[in-house]
Amino acid sequence: MRTALTLLFLLALGAMPGALLPQRSLNAPKVDDYIADHGWWGRLLDRMQFFDVYASFWFSAVYVLLFVSLVGCLLPRTWEYFRQMRAKPVLTPRNLSRMPHHASADTTATPQAVVERARRRLRGWRAVTAEEPGGVRTISAERGYLRETGNLVFHFSLLGLLVAFALGKMFGYEGQVIVQADGGQFCNSGVYNYDTFRPGLRVDGTQLNQFCVQVDDFEANYLHSGQAESFHADLRYQSGADLETDTWRPYPLQVNSPLRTAGDRVYLLGHGYTPLFTVTFPNGETRTGSTQWRPVNQVTLASEGATKFDPPNVPDAEQRRRAQLAITGLLAPTAVFRGELLDSAFPAANDPAVAIDVYRGDLGTDSGRGQSIFSIDPKMVQDGKLEKVARQNLKQGEELTLDDGTVIRFDGVRDWVSLQVSHDPTQVWVLVFAVLVILGLGVSLRIKRRRVWVRATPQEDGRTVVEVGGLARTDQAGYGEEFTGLARDLGVTGDLLAERDPRADKEES
Known part of the structure; x- marks a missing residue:
């Protein structure tokens, strides 16, 4: 996991030049101007592929290593998780007073009654009861297994996100074209219809999704400062069976409101x-x-x-x-x-x-x-x-x-519009994995893995000493209040001991 975190940091660090420096795939003339303005420094950055960050050998190497590291991290963790799901909670430690959370009291109830009451209170926990010599009854309970579930969902979704991005780069394509806004047409029938075209690694441009668009009109609204307020293009399009019947369907194309047809998206970039x-x-x-x-x-x-x-x-x-x-x-x-x-x-x-x-x-x-x-x-x-x-x-x-x-x-003058056609067959999977990443991270951060033990020891005078101990396996934050309420429900109102070093508590348990 330490290796994966280091590689993830390097991936984020490596992506910074892609945001700070002009990229050849987006604006080649600007890259040429940058190199000309910065002399040897610009030429050095060009040789190191800093103007093609996401296609560079070093970014790809970090990407692949992160993928391998995640796989190597997740496989043993998943196996260990299934083992833990099948295992029973650990038995009650001999000295509960060494737990970070501890309370004790005596009662007139029998050990059996104390344990039964504890089982009812711990409904929803994974619990197991045991008997010790001298009539002592104990119960061990554990909760928060979903924390590790969320953790695994997060990391598997991150892995799926990497795979989806990689497949999208392989089988996707993106192209820009200028169309006159007076009935000008564009058909996605070949790469030569584009002004610029960036194919995926497995795309040769011979099997593009077939559709046509026609730009009938364009309207732009500006603020008094000259800043664009809105762009609106009256579009008609046809795809699928409409191509055979020559049927055109209207669509109001706006910025950030793309036309989705034939598995592609058509964006309005500018004019x-x-x-x-x-x-x-x-x-x-x-x-x-x-x-x-x-x-x-x-x-x-x-x-x-x-x-x-x-x-x-x-x-x-x-x-x-x-x-x-x-x-x-x-x-x-x-x-x-x-x-x-x-x-x-x-x-x-x-x-x-x-x-x-x-x-x-x-x-x-x-x-x-x-x-x-x-x-x-x-x-x-x-x-x-x-x-x-x-x-x-x-x-x-x-x-x-x-x-x-x-x-x-x-x-x-007459208006023209700049259109971008994007094809990404994995965009739905990217969305699914992105949502799962957020959900898994939320579950892993919200749920705490914690344990509680109850020991009921009979005394010679007929009374029963009840001890309750608690341990948060990952983070004790927020567990003290829950433990206090649980002990109170069990009739144990003794003073809680001060928290100790969790590492010593784990060794003792």
Whole structure:
């Protein structure tokens, strides 16, 4: 048990970096920023896996050792507990005056009557009577076996909790996706539908639970300070037989009120804005772009991003690449200008505006390299393949005309929502074991294991000397009052002896 407690302390100590340091599984860019800001110290922490605490070798080692230690601790304790449950209470010690609790008195009742009275008073205790030479009658009683039951329930539940967590990490998965709040849809049919996806160790992404969601609308309420008060997304979803019949069911999705369907949970994490741009090319054709931009200020939701366009009706691939457009810059939901600089004063879209840079040339989208949807490839700018052709601030409805006659109009903003899909097949077992941990701990702390002995010794004058001794096996707190009441009910009102060292009492017993 000492080893298990030490490992449990180390597990709690090892989890602290996971709470104090950014974790790569939750926010990889923040981890990169931390390493860049802290130099050799950040690189050392990275090599020691402090940014992947819960997947690190040292945290896993402590986890496994704790598991093994608990098993090694519980098996002998369980066997000993069953032996104690079958055993009878120990016989009455010869010298009850050495017990931590003791009282004695004489009575005119016979030893048999005293013992019978004690048996009635000790109903609910595990008791055994015995006879000693000279007509002496004794009774030994013990109570509080549920204390060890609660202790075992607590430790077995803790063991089950560890197993459930481990299985959840193996067979669970978690993914995030951004969905436009204007009828945008997401289907849990494959990992490529996600923006980020973290599979369990035994999940390959080919057998995900099938369901679809559609975000029809989104509403956010803010306090005067700009702090978000509530997020509400009008959702429709289908799973199971609804997929075959194309039946959609409504659900009001809110923060901390996930949609539970097909064994998965869909959470509303947050939201942002998508700027709407309409580009009218020199030949008169138009293209509308609606790519989400990411917030760079979580208070005002000022956002950055890039909306990219291909020119229409250009069959030659080389010529098409040289005429691609990218609109980058800053989006302010509630615009405020500090000179020529645009900023956002409030997170709601009360007066949206953008400060944009327009690039023309090869965006590098056909290069075969991965590219963020929130930015352009800086290498293409450095190589001169992508050139900035305009910079301007635009409010909703305003236009910008490029040197070749291309017109860019800012049409406003649209909401997008960030959804998280979580699958944990052991979550019910985690809840059950967590409840049992609390119940077992409560029982083990509340119930006291205690013993009481009664000896009735006949005297030559026909009277009977009654002695009562008591011992709390684990903790004497609270037993003195119970013992006093028990002795009083047995007619023993003699002075209680002062408490002694429990270790000496156990040796004597």
